[in-house]
């Protein structure tokens with residue numbers, strides 16, 4: 130399968146083109162908290178990998194995209210780009226969760242990927258990677274305080290992702306042992322996204338209109354801001370919190 | 373040329389297809405008013421989430437509409453600013469990528485230029501030069517349009533926008549959102565002799581506006597009276613008359629200052645019938661022609677963005693002019709947005 134993979138969900142911006150034979154990737158990291166700046170990189174990267182591989186969008190089988198969780202704005206840039214490219218070229222899209230993309234960067238084993246979710250929280254989940262099939266989700270993606278993982282983590286697991294850099298000590302304290310194998314992988318990358326998409330196959334592809342974000346954090350307006358019904362909005366209320 | 377227009381700057385998702393020979397082909401709007409109502413204002417993150425959820429289905433329904441016989445269009449225009457950054461990025465990323473996929477040009481449009489050019493969607497559109505009064509929920513501007521793409525801001529609000537004043541006043545009278553239509557409706561039964569409200573900043577020279585004092589005056593009046601149906605109608609009328617008269621006085625001043633013979637009124641408040649009638653009278657007295665879009669194109673919509681994009685791409689001298697926003701596009705593949713962006717800096 131020929132897949133174009135787009136990942137703008139975190140501080141890293143990457144695009145990969147993967148076929149049965151080879152994989153080409155473009156990758157760049159933005160200064161922390163500026164995923165909006167991916168708007169300057171991502172389509173240039175798409176053009177670069179297409180040129181390098183001598184493909185046109187129309188030759189591809191699908192477009193894969195990281196649907197989050199991550200930066201809200203970054204997630205939507207990825208979705209918008211994947212939808213626009215796919216709709217224009219009549220291609221289906223394969224959405225993959227950012228935690229599964231992170232998990233796919235190891236060869237095999239149980240893995241606890243954690244992404245910094247700001248506000249003293251991490252996005253995380255638990256996966257098992259078995260060679261050459263897509264990561265098996267042992268626990269679905271959640272947003273939690275780093276010290277309170279909602280699942281047990283055994284000693285042979287490994288940990289990776291930006292959440293470990295920021296909250297590693299708290300995560301360790303929470304899971305109750307320090308045997309975990311901490312890897313230096315920080316951000317999801319399009320080449321691993323492409324790998325998961327290849328493993329998932331076209332059965333998991335949907336029409337671009339059906340693509341949905343995986344925000345995970347859905348409680349974005351403080352409840353006290355809620356007004357009684359019948360009260361009318363004024364332009365531009367305070368900005369909602371969140372990352 | 374057939375162009376797709378995309379509007380996602382605030383709380384309306386709009387899309388439209390405009391054809392240079394046939395005019396507007398199809399257009400659609402998905403409003404988020406209900407979504408934000410319970411929070412007392414537009415919540416930017418919720419707005420962006422809703423835009424990305426509905427935009428492509430909206431575009432798809434237009435592209436597949438039987439009225440549109442072209443599956444692939446010749447260009448894509450999207451609102452690049454001013455507006456909410458997260459909301460703008462939805463239209464920009466999808467619009468720019470779709471254009472790249474189709475292999476056609478994409479253009480980032482200034483939202484207020486969209487409003488300003490919206491009367492061009494109607495029969496007998498204005499020619500340049502003209503004077504424009506842009507009155508919306510976020511902006512109140514008097515603009516001298518010397519020629520295509522040459523804008524000079526003559527005056528603007530120093531505080532609340534006109535539409536915002538309508539909305540806030542409606543709220544304190546217990547009327548529905550959006551406030552503009554609600555106040556206009558209540559005012560129909562008002563007695564014009566009961567209250568007279570001030571015309572802010574009209575007794576000194578200049579073309580700037582201020583509406584927050586008028587809002588306070590309304591509040592004090594409302595507090596002094598029992599708010600029965602008649603009193604609400606009387607206050608609504610006094611408020612509407614004060615806003616309309618203030619806008620008329622400034623337009624009159626700007627017309628004599630610029631000697632323009634055409635006046636364009638656009639933006640949400642431009643849908644106000646009393647404003648239109650009053651400006652029509654002013655225009656007739658001064659041998660000026662008045663132009664405005666149909667009511668549904670006064671508020672935010674995709675049609676005006678499609679038109680403004682077409683205008684930018686095809687008007688000689690504008691087509692190749694870079695968007696001078698201080699931050700030039702890094703490359704032809706970038707889709708920068710500009711949350712703050714003056715009409716004079718396009």
Ligand SMILES: Nc1ncnc2c1ncn2[C@@H]1O[C@H](COP(=O)(O)OP(=O)(O)O)[C@@H](O)[C@H]1O
Nearest residue numbers: 508509510535550551552553640641644671672
């Ligand atoms: N008939 C009317 N009379 C007065 N104000 C109106 C009328 N219809 C709509 N409005 C006002 O127009 C504003 C919305 O205009 P719009 O151009 O969509 O604003 P923006 O572009 O800033 O979002 C609201 O403030 C609304 O109250």
